[in-house]
Amino acid sequence: MRRAQRRGLAHEAADRIRESIFEGHVPPGAALREVELASSLDVSRGSVREGLAILEREGLVHSEWHRGARVIDLGPDDVDEVYTVRAALERLATRTAAALATPERVAELSALVGAMERALADGAESPVLLSLDMAFHDRVYETAGNSRLTDAWHGVRSQVYLFQLTRIRLGHAQYRSAVVDEHRDLVRMLAHGDTPALGDAAEEHVDSARRALARLLGGAPPPAERRADGPADPLRGRDPRRGSEPSNG
């Protein structure tokens, strides 16, 4: 059985705030004032504060000293950052999962793809598809069984979710047509144990999303490099924004 988890108000608060952001009730760049949220959620400022720290870990929120927290404002450069990191993680996760997957796990993933097919056929809303999409990848990371890898994934997961939401909003059809096929391919390779090709396929899966977003958000045209040996495309530099390197020395 899965172990039960007691969580506490901070996690609850984080969940609510995250929901609000995803549902668009709080626009990008908006200030998240602690007192406001505290009274709104009916918890103390301390708990809200801790919740905001959780969201900062997920990259959904950016906060500065004595300047409060704001919803992150994602631009074209962020697409590159997030998806480049995600591609590297996904490559590792998928390959590791392939090595450890039990038939039951593969069946679960296959069932998720089946659910996506049905949802697509039933003309379900795209956010429903997106939920299945995210669940699929969560399952893959879970199968990989590497808690550090999962943590790293959680560091970009919410941002990916946000990006895919805007992708859906701007380019509906394209997402719907690609999602199911790509995941079905992934499952097939995973079941077949085709490890060498899997890494590339997982990266390509992520990279295709990146390209679609780059096109929609109108960033500088991506270099469209051939990708036979990994993602070689250089990302445009960007200020390191968040300071505070751990200072062990």
Next chain:
Amino acid sequence: MRRAQRRGLAHEAADRIRESIFEGHVPPGAALREVELASSLDVSRGSVREGLAILEREGLVHSEWHRGARVIDLGPDDVDEVYTVRAALERLATRTAAALATPERVAELSALVGAMERALADGAESPVLLSLDMAFHDRVYETAGNSRLTDAWHGVRSQVYLFQLTRIRLGHAQYRSAVVDEHRDLVRMLAHGDTPALGDAAEEHVDSARRALARLLGGAPPPAERRADGPADPLRGRDPRRGSEPSNG
């Protein structure tokens, strides 16, 4: 100029506690009691609490609901987890850095290698070498200019530091003999812009550390797979310990 940073007591507390752990004053698995630390550091429990959250983000500390925080206890399985993730990150970071590096940046890295050579020749303590080692990689990530990538790195950095410390403690000579050469190679490739080989070299650099540690900690013998197209070795599964997946749906 580098922007000035005001940090606050939480970061200060985190730094002190981190130091204590690195210097071995707090053994692995030991409980980190909030009241104790608070009186010891002469700050309030709230700040200590926030500091512990920071350390948890770095993977140095593990805490459970109403059960407090403990220093993480690293075993053979954790070596695989940490270094497998690190290899993936380092691959991306090094390749990206190669694409963006200015001559000045390469010179800085080269200077760090020079400092390592001098330290080695002067018979400096190994922890000094390790500091330069970490500084080198920090610099690489900084050059890559991807804040998400840097965040992910910070998620394993302290654990890597801890592992390298035990590596030094157990297998002194081997680390000293390998470090300088490997970093010099990295700089050479980076200066030369030899991108395709760089990714593999960076991965190999990390993987050699992983193997050394696996040997020293006496884990199950690693599968010693040929690594021509990436790290294919499956990691042994492990309980997902930390729960709390972000629950957006």
Next chain:
DNA sequence: GGTTGTCCGGATGTCAACATCCCGCCGTCG
């Protein structure tokens, strides 16, 4: 006119007290 100094509202950072929860111990019961 542009720059600097000062002030004030509002928000965050920090603190110490109250509420809740674990864990080990021990007595009791089957």
Next chain:
DNA sequence: CGACGGCGGGATGTTGACATCCGGACAACC
């Protein structure tokens, strides 16, 4: 003798109040 249940110490989770800091506006000064 082993299992269940309650108790008490101690630690964490949560809260509301105080201290500090930021940002903009206005006024003084060169």
